[in-house]
Amino acid sequence: MKNSILHVMKAFSACAVLGVSSLAAQSHNLVANVPFDFTVMNQHFAAGTYTVTSENSQGPILIRGKENGAAMFVLTLPATSGKTRADAKLVFDRLGSQYFLRNIWYAGTNEGQQLRISKAERELAQNSQKPEQTTLVVVNRKPDKPR
Secondary structure, three states: OHHHHHHHHHHHHHHHHHHHHHHHOOOEEEEEEEOOOEEEOOEEEOOEEEEEEEOOOOOOEEEEEOOOOOEEEEOEEEEEOOOOOOOEEEEEEEEOOEEEEEEEEOOOOOEEEEEOOOHHHHHHHHOOOOOEEEEEEEOOEOOOOOO
């Protein structure tokens, strides 16, 4: 009897590990044409085409400029919404004439990533009205990496 329970527990543990690892292995790769300059944390990015890559919706992202070679790893917070999105989107907060990347939403899921508010953005927000949100639908989407 003890041996049967032990075998069942081992099988259940193996299934749980495989299930969690397959969820964590979902990578997201987006290509977006951003028509305005923007800021991520304290780094300035010029308008242009950018690749946003994430191994999962709870880890860091890599933002890489196609034309200018600018690149940055950014730690993010997981985000969820009440509905599954048909399109991938980048959401920016605009304060005055400056844009700050705020959220990344992935197509076919209700998951996304939220970027932390930088010190510069916080200071600018104190002297400004509530930020306006600008959303870019990501049309060019790189296929997810096969695993």
